[in-house]
Amino acid sequence: xxxxxxxxxxxxxxxxxxxxxxxxxxxxxxxxxxxxxxxxxxxxxxxxxxxxxxxxxxxxxxxxxxxxxxxxxxxxxxxxxxxxxxxxxxxxxxxxxxxxxxxxxxxxxxxxxxxxxxxxxxxxxxxxxxxxxxxxxxxxxxxxxxxxxxxxxxxxxxxxxxxxxxxxxxxxxxxxxxxxxxxxxxxxxxxxxxxxxxxxxxxxxxxxxxxxxxxxxxxxxxxxxxxxxxxxxxxxxxxxxxxxxxxxxxxxxxxxxx
Numbered sequence: 001x002x003x004x005x006x007x008x009x010x011x012x013x014x015x016x017x018x019x020x021x022x023x024x025x026x027x028x029x030x031x032x033x034x035x036x037x038x039x040x041x042x043x044x045x046x047x048x049x050x051x052x053x054x055x056x057x058x059x060x061x062x063x064x065x066x067x068x069x070x071x072x073x074x075x076x077x078x079x080x081x082x083x084x085x086x087x088x089x090x091x092x093x094x095x096x097x098x099x100x101x102x103x104x105x106x107x108x109x110x111x112x113x114x115x116x117x118x119x120x121x122x123x124x125x126x127x128x129x130x131x132x133x134x135x136x137x138x139x140x141x142x143x144x145x146x147x148x149x150x151x152x153x154x155x156x157x158x159x160x161x162x163x164x165x166x167x168x169x170x171x172x173x174x175x176x177x178x179x180x181x182x183x184x185x186x187x188x189x190x191x192x193x194x195x196x197x198x199x200x201x202x203x204x205x206x207x208x209x210x211x212x213x214x215x216x217x218x219x220x221x222x223x224x225x226x227x228x229x230x231x232x233x234x235x236x237x238x239x240x241x242x243x244x245x246x247x248x249x250x251x252x253x254x255x256x257x258x
Contacts, residue, residue: 001036001054003148012139013037019134022173026138027126027160028243031056038146041129043136049129052147057157060147061125068124070099070117077120079113098152118156123163130167161199161244168240177239181220187249188217189238195246205229206237213241217250 002008026039034056041049052060071088074080080088080103091102100118103109109117191197191213202210209228212218223234241247 001143001145003145008144009146010141010144013142014138014140016138017134018132018136018138021138022176023130023132023136023138024164024167024171024173025176025243026140027058027164027167031160032245035140035142037140037142037144040139040141040146041132041136042138043132047132049125049132050146050150051126051129052145052155054155054157058122058126058160059155059157060151061122061129062147062150063125063128065128067128068121070121071103073121073124074103074109074113074117077113077117079109079117084108100152115156118152119158122156122158126160126163127167127170130163130171159199161196162201164244165200165202165240168236172236177235180239180242181235184220184238184242184249186219187251188219189213189223189241189247190217190250191241192246192248195241197246200240202237206233209234209237210241213247 002010023041029035030039030053035053036055037053039051039053041051046064048064050062051058071080071085075082075085084103084106088099088102088106088108091097091106092099095102097105100109100114104111104114191210195214197207197210205228209223209226212223212226212228220238223238224231228234229237238247
């Protein structure tokens with residue numbers, strides 16, 4: 001993957017807006033196509049963000065606004081306390097080293113905790129991108145690393161499926177959701193055999209609904225009639241499963257194409 005310089009930056013392979021293609025769809029598409037490159041975003045108020053993709057996985061995020069300071073993430077995860085946080089901040093100001101590296105040298109965190117903290121920070125930054133307004137524009141630079149000088153050299157790729165679901169819940173793109181469900185029509189829905197449902201972080205009644213779809217094909221009306229989920233939660237779940245291709249549509253319950 002090429003890196004950032006004024007001469008190396010390629011022409012974007014794709015451009016658009018969140019109004020036409022929500023950030024959630026971009027993340028799902030990147031995962032499906034195993035993209036390697038950089039997505040850059042710009043909101044109408046000038047806020048920007050850049051997301052590095054490696055094999056389709058979000059691997060590094062830079063935002064123009066301060067989002068999810070790593071030290072505070074460590075505190076919230078219970079890895080360090082406030083005293084250690086403040087002590088490490090003073091060292092960062094003096095040494096200009098990365099906060100995670102300072103905490104490692106202090107033996108305040110382990111390498112595994114650093115990795116987990118970086119992944120949690122990345123997930124929070126992606127969630128922040130999901131919350132940018134519909135007028136936000138994006139550009140995708142294929143095979144190009146715009147963030148090679150940002151943060152540590154080592155990347156921490158994360159599975160995006162858990163925060164695809166979280167993003168749908170917190171920033172539901174209702175217009176796109178309704179279009180997706182309209183395409184279902186009178187078709188039956190059924191979970192695909194290899195659907196990696198455990199990756200989404202579903203629990204409770206969400207898993208109960210997923211199991212219904214695993215057991216037999218069902219139409220939208222039947223799913224609503226179970227009252228396992230209230231209607232908007234059911235719509236969000238089905239939208240999530242549809243755009244990530246975890247369910248298939250059948251015109252006849254005797255047919256199955258997977």
